[in-house]
Amino acid sequence: MAKRKGLKARLLAGAKRGYGFAGFLLRRSLRDNVIDLAAGLSYTALLALVPMLAIALSVLAAFPTFDDARERLRGAIFEILPSEQASAANDQFQSFLDNASNLTAPGVVGLSVIALLLLSNINGSLNHIWRITQPRPLASRVLVYWALLTMGPLLIGASLTLSSYAFTLAQTASEQVIGSFVGLSRLVSILLAAVGFALVYFIVPNRAVALRDALTGAVAAAVALEGLKALFGLYIANFSSYALVYGALAAIPIFLLWMYAFWVIVLGGAEIAAAMPEWRVTSRRDGGTERLANRLALALSVLCRLAEAHRDGASVQRARLLRSLPATPSELDESLSRLRRAHLIQRTSGDRMLLARDLSQVDLESLLEILGLRLHASIAWPEAPRRVIQALDEAHASYRKASLASLLDDPDLLESTARLRPVERAAPLKLDEQEEAGTVD
Structure with missing residues (x-):
């Protein structure tokens, strides 16, 4: 009986966590405007479809093992189209590929630029989802794009080859095992799609992504993609009303809808991969709420760790700054960016950070200004609210004039305030023009 109650409690706790994560993911x-991002990628993919497929088929052509897979890839492209339009679309596509093979060097460069435009938009969308503001260096981006252009077609070819092999075995097997082979082929398709998505989520963002988070998002996207293929196949096989409405143009809306749904799934998997570490952190912090005090606590924690390393003449790797802190990577990036623009810290080679200024010459008020956390109400507010905010701000005046070094050495503010002396600031901390213009939130 006790075991049953314990199991029920664990199930309820798991359901509560799942419900909380689902709400966090939705918000x-x-x-992030995933719907708009998917629409933008769909539009770019329309321009880059033929160049990307030409490159994919060229990569597969270099491997004789994938000869059958290359033909199956071409066939799979038109499976979502109505039968009466699929043949004409296939002829047009073959004409495009023939023309592409006869291009001169400038034409090949043009096609490559269009293909890279799609990859650049994918990179930008994923960086937006992961809250990354600093892109990779150009050389690193080129390597990532090249890996996607080469590994992607190979994974697709392997998926189609294994699926073809499974269906061949199913045709020669008894009826009892046909269903098992079909299920196996779908499982292999999901696994290979998951590997492809995981590589994208793990490699493309300019941030260290935990492998388990990338795999979780990739598996969710792969399962959703397999479900999408099944739904589209069911719709096309049983409902022909779209053909009556659009006639000869029926292939266009179906293809656009398919492409849009595909990018929603890809970005949805990325959201899951990016949200998991944030949820693990925020669920430990005031029930998942984000408070302004956390920004100050994070900045003080970073400065404290850098000050300890500075005493030993060392720097700290960026990833180690976040260790055991209840903060997300994106929050750390924002805090580091503000501190760097104020010349409190510097970045060295190897993505390492070091203290750039003596904390005994910096007071808390300056740090609050850097983080945009000063209590200040504009004149536009009524007098009563403004006086309340002003009173709150003045109540902490003695703390704001204390140096950061004194506060970090003696954090017991209630007992040490009387001993903390205002610092003589050698020079005001200069922020970048962007912050001086009032863009700090």
Whole structure:
């Protein structure tokens, strides 16, 4: 009986965590405008489809093992189209590929630029989802794009080859095992799609992504993609009303809808991979709420760790700054960016950070200004609210004039305030023009 109650409690706790994560993921996706990002990628993919497929088929042509897979890839492209339009679309596509093979060097460069445009938009969308503001160096981006252009077609070819092999075995097997082979082929397709998505989520963002988070998002995207293929196949096989409405143009809306749904799934998997570490952190912090005090606590924690390393003449790797802190990577990036623009810290080679200024010459008020956390109400507010905010701000005046070094050495403010002396600032901390213009939130 006790075991049953314990199991029920664990199930309820797991369901509560799942419900909380689902709400967190939904809010995060809405803030990131995933729907709009998918629409933009769909539009770019229309321009880059033929160049990308030409490159993919060229990569597969270099491997004789994938000869059958190359033909199956071409066939799979038109499976979502109505039968009466699939043949004409295939002829047009073959004409495009023939023309592409006869291009001169400038034409090949043009096609490559269009293909790279799609990859650049994918990179930008994923960086937006992961809250990354600093892109990779150009050389690193080129290597990532090249890996996607080469590994992607090979994974697709392997998926189609294994699927073809499974269906061949199913045709020669008894009826009892046909269903098993079909299920196996779908499982292999999901696994290979998951590997491809995981590589994208793990490699493309300019940030260290935990492998388990990338795999979780990739598996979710792969399962959703397999479900999407099944739904589209069911719709096309049983409902022909779209052909009556659009006639000869029926292939266009179906193809656009398919492409849009595909990018929603890809970005949705990325949202899951990016949201998981944030949820693990924020769920430990005031029930998942984000408070302004956390920004100050994070900045003080970073400065404290850098000050300890500075005493030993060392720097700290960026990833180690976040260790055991209840903060997300994106929050750390924002804090580091503000501190760097104020010349409090510097970045060295190897993505390492070091203290750039003596903390005994910097007071808390300066740090609050850097983080945009000063209590200040504009004149536009009514007098009563402004006086309340002003009173709150003045109540902490003695703390704001204390140096950061004194506060970090003696954090017991209630007992040490009387012993903390205002620092004589050698020079005001200069922020970048962007912050001086009032863009700090």
